[in-house]
Amino acid sequence: MPTLHRKRLPVAIGAVVALVTIPVTLTAQAQVPPPPSGWSLAWSDDFTGPANTLPSSQNWIIDLGHGYPGGPANWGTGEIQNYTDSTQNLALDGAGNLRITPRRDSAGNWTSARIETQRSDFRPPSGGVMAIEGRIQMPNVTGQAALGYWPAFWALGAPYRGDYWNWPGIGEFDVMENVNGLNTVWGVLHCGVAPGGPCNEFSGLGGSRACPGATCQSAFHTYRFEWDTSVSPNQLRWYVDGQEYHRVTQSQMDATSWANMTNHAGYFILLNVAMGGAFPDGVQGSPTPTAATVPGHPMVVDYVAVYTRGGGTQPPTTTPPPGDGGSAYSTxxxxxxxxxxxxxxxxxxxxxxxxxxxxxxxxxxxxxxxxxxxxxxxxxxxxxxxxxxxxxxxxxxxxxxxxxxxxxxxxxxxxxxxxxxxxxxxxxxxxxxxxxxxxxxxxxxxxxxxxxxxxxxxxxx
Known part of the structure; x- marks a missing residue:
């Protein structure tokens, strides 16, 4: 989700209407699916573990509060929730899923959760392709009860860690964003400078569509982002259930902006459910959440995986590198x-x-x-x-x-x-x-x- 937006407008949206929930049996896959022919699995988490426990600390950092220390307030987006490490907000469910659940206390204060990968070096092998993929069910709530819900699956450039003021130049890939319980997935690129710049900040370069078949809220769907350096100009592509719906190419911006976004150590991946802020407020046309918003609806994540294909130099594999659970006696x-x-x-x-x-x-x-x-x-x-x-x-x-x-x-x-x-x-x-x-x-x-x-x-x- 966007990290330093002051204002966020929808990419494409029709009238806001209540959605009819379609009953669908929700099941988690037993494991991360094997990569297609020609692809390799570089990293993954299938969220296997006992119910009511936190996700692996070797894989994930749990963000806390209303912003990074020294960073912009309310995570730069105007969202209102307090992120916690409570299993009321963040927990494995014992069935191979991670659940991120927004809650509201009797005083009206919202809490939720946000996690980011320990690793921040996800990028394609030289001359190859990287894919970031997750199988996710958005919070199953629609209409007035969903106002302010903002689930997201996204990635930020590694130089953001510890700086927090170099966005959007270091790059942001929003693999999946959704607001207000609408049957719409947004895929967005943020880059360059703000406001304006080659990525039209603070909105970004985005595309959107309805989830295929069952709604985004009522069923799991697979959300995927590909960064392809095997073609010229390079491409960034967004998919839902294997269907491409958005693409940005290197030729759409100046060489410096592209280089600032791509010529660093790589990206880290984030999962969170925000409440309120610029994007849901902009789509609704008024502040969210409201008194009608119903807490307690989780984003359910079956797995997150990073795949690579081709190229001359493969990035690190699933074995954690030193500095990420590795040996002190390695280089x-x-x-x-x-x-x-x-x-x-x-x-x-x-x-x-x-x-x-x-x-x-x-x-x-x-x-x-x-x-x-x-x-x-x-x-x-x-x-x-x-x-x-x-x-x-x-x-x-x-x-x-x-x-x-x-x-x-x-x-x-x-x-x-x-x-x-x-x-x-x-x-x-x-x-x-x-x-x-x-x-x-x-x-x-x-x-x-x-x-x-x-x-x-x-x-x-």
């Missing part, structure tokens, strides 16, 4: 962070190629979740760094566990190494660490200037 690529502040990503000239994080200065940080140190204590940290900082400019590369405000367990100082791509590996001793931890790299300097780039880091016993 952790610095650009594989899950959250960051002040961090940018660029192509590196270091041996092995790939990317590095850069423009790092005092107060910047990057987070790598679920790093496993095992049962034998780690005693050393080392990082591959480069610096073109001016004379007298230096700083500390620090390692902190579980909170960026905790005391560093180790650090080393770095100054000019001969250039921003002149790489060297610097070790530092750390206090013995065991178990699984969120690892923060933090950067501290007495000067405001950038002082270091980081390509990768690792730990040793």
């Amino acid at each position: 952790i690529q610095a650009e594989s962070f899950q959250q960051q502040s002040g961090v940018e990503v660029e192509t590196t000239s270091d041996t092995g190629g790939g990317q590095n994080i850069g423009w790092l200065a005092n107060g910047d940080w990057a987070l790598y979740r679920g790093v496993d140190f095992g049962s034998t204590p780690a005693r050393q940290f080392s990082a591959r760094v480069a610096s073109g900082a001016g004379g007298g400019v230096s700083g500390l590369v620090e390692v902190r566990l579980d909170s960026r405000t905790s005391a560093p367990i180790g650090s080393f100082a770095v100054g000019n190494t001969g250039g921003w791509q002149s790489w060297r590996t610097i070790p530092a001793n750390i206090g013995g660490v065991t178990g699984v931890h969120d690892v923060y790299l933090t950067f501290t300097s007495g000067q405001p200037a950038d002082f270091v780039n980081v390509n990768w880091f690792t730990f040793a016993r």
Whole structure:
């Protein structure tokens, strides 16, 4: 769903009418469907687990409150609910589904849930195609009782994590949006600048249609987005139940806007049900939700999957990469962070190629979740760094566990190494660490200037 919209208008909509609920037996599939011929499964979650439990913390981050810390209020959209990690709002149902359920208390306060993938590197292999797919039943509520409901299945560019003010340039793919219980799926691209720009912000470049067969609310449908780099110009395509209904091509915008949207580490995927805000209000023509809105209708998600096809370089597979539930003793690529502040990503000239994080200065940080140190204590940290900082400019590369405000367990100082791509590996001793931890790299300097780039880091016993 759009993250920084101040105003949101419908792409195409007729008169708002009450919909007749069609009784349909709802069942979850036993597992994520196997990929079609030529495709590979890159990542998935089929939400298998005991009833009334939260989704996997290795796969998902649970967003809380009314906005990201330091980000726009009400998630930038005007939505009114408070996101929680309560199983009243967010829970597996024990039958292979995830349910996100908006609720309203006796004082009229709304709560709901929003989750995002730990991974933020979903993108096509070079010269190939990526598909983001989910099988979802929208909240089964229509008419006046549905006013303000805003379920969404979408993806945001990785640089948004920790910045929260670089939208829409980093890109947003709305795989499925719906408002007010209408039998309509919207697929939308956000990019460029706002207001206006190549993606017509704050509305975006969107298409919409009715769900095939049974309504969006009364049955599961499969929503799919494809990013195709195997054709020229590149294409973005939106589908419902295998039927394409929206397409945007690279030739529809300037090269800079396309590059800003596509030439970064990748995307993370989100699922949420908002209440009220610019989109449902814009479609209804008045504020939502209303006194007639009925709480307690969940969005039901059977599975979410990412598939890839073709290309010369395949993205990471279903095995979690270091920094996302991986080993502390593997090489952790610095650009594989899950959250960051002040961090940018660029192509590196270091041996092995790939990317590095850069423009790092005092107060910047990057987070790598679920790093496993095992049962034998780690005693050393080392990082591959480069610096073109001016004379007298230096700083500390620090390692902190579980909170960026905790005391560093180790650090080393770095100054000019001969250039921003002149790489060297610097070790530092750390206090013995065991178990699984969120690892923060933090950067501290007495000067405001950038002082270091980081390509990768690792730990040793």
